[in-house]
Amino acid sequence: MLLRIHFYAGILVAPFLVVAALTGLAYTVTPQLDRIVYGEQLTVDSVSETARPLAEQVTAARTAHPEGTLASVAPGDGDVTTRVVFDVGDPADRQHTVYVDPYTGAVKGTLTTWFGSTPVTTWLDDLHRNLHLGVVGRYYSEAAASWLWVLVLGGIVLWWRRQRTAAGRVRRLFGPDFAARRGVRRTRGWHAATGLWLAVGLLLLSATGLTWSRHAGENFGAGLDALDSRTPEVSTTLPDTAAPSGESGHHGGGNTGHATAIDPAAVDRVLAIARGTGLDGPVEITPAADARSAWTVAQVDNTWPVRKDSVAVDPAAGTVTARSDFASWPLLAQLSGLGVQAHMGLLFGPVNQILLAALALGLLCVILWGYRMWWLRRPTRAGRRAPGRRRTRAGGRGGRCPPGASSSAYPSPSPSAGHYPSSA
Secondary structure (H helix, E strand, C coil), rough: HHHHHHHHHHHCCCCCCHHHHHHHHCCCCCCHHHHHHHHHHEEEECCCCCCCCCEEEEEEEECCCCEEEEEEEEEECCCCCEEEEEEEECCCCCHHHHHEECCCCEEEEEEEEEEEHHHHHHHHHHHHHHHHCCCCCHHHHHHHHHHHHHHHHHHHHHHHHHHCCCHHHHHHHHHCCCCCCCCCCHHHHHHHHHHHHHHHHHHHHHHHHHHCCCCCHHHHHHHHHHHHCCCCCHHHHHHHHCCCCCCCCCCCCHHHHHHHHCCHHHHHHHHHHHCCCCCCCEEEECCCCCCCEEEEEEEEEECCCCCCCCEEECCCCEEEEECHHHHHCCCHHHHHHHHHHCCCCCCHHHHHHHHHHHHHHHHHHHHHHHHHHHHHCCCCCCCCCCCCCCCHHHHHHCEEHHHHHHHHCCCCHHHHHCCCCCCC
């Protein structure tokens, strides 16, 4: 039964896995693509010792982009430009990001971004998630992630059972049999041994991919809610204040009047207060939603060891009103956050990208070998039969089991269809 499930699931789901592997392989190089395509916007021409005041950079960005609501500011550091993000009320969550040279205050350009991603990265992300087909396309990626762990675990069990009585079992488990003659046996060795080496990485990709899928992701979110393990959000409510009825107090909404009410000088004060509390490295500053709310400053360093602490700041009083540290997050929130960053190739920098590329290429090879075994076992010669359909003894000894009983115990496809299982 396990062999049949592994075989049929592989035949039907493998095309989705091929697409996911190819699009994921393309996504692994997005940091390098961004540098090549958008180097003018993302990097500065020369690095100076002293940066211009952040308020001056925000003013330059507002002058170049007068429309929209100021959504966030990410100060530049080193050769990285400052990102000033404006919310223009796009229903697809697209924003306009103005890139400013932190050392000269010159505007380097403007891009339409999605949660900080450049147009190229956004396009490849949509290709991987839904093939640019919207909600309908998300079913492909969910099917691939949902069945990947079944195929991996089933393949491990089948390969272990096949090798459990063989001499040198460990070597046979993790390495193909080079002495095997060409054909199904040698191909099966490469298919299974490579799959075993990739097992941990593929299981992680399956689990993290499901967390943001359409249906499984909703169930995962419901589970986090039930366990009170959602990622904490720092409270922006100022002490001794309360929002009047009829106002939600949330960010965004395309209210352009909100942007003009922000004092650019407050950006520098908020950043200085946050730095004083220990928030080092790259950060993102979000203006207050209204006069009754605090500003927020959050660390956005996704490279291990991650820095994901955040604080709420009252610039008028010069105080921190709330704080959320990554170390105090619930364990599931920490694990899911780290898993998502690893899935996106960000957690370990270029090493993470290389590992993901190796997983994608290895998965493509495993699928190719699986289809090759299917082709080699096609019923073009006499005596070909599906694995698992062995002759059995009736009553423990004596005559063979009748053909009808054998077929009911091991249902097999029609020989004319050529669907013969081939391997573990």
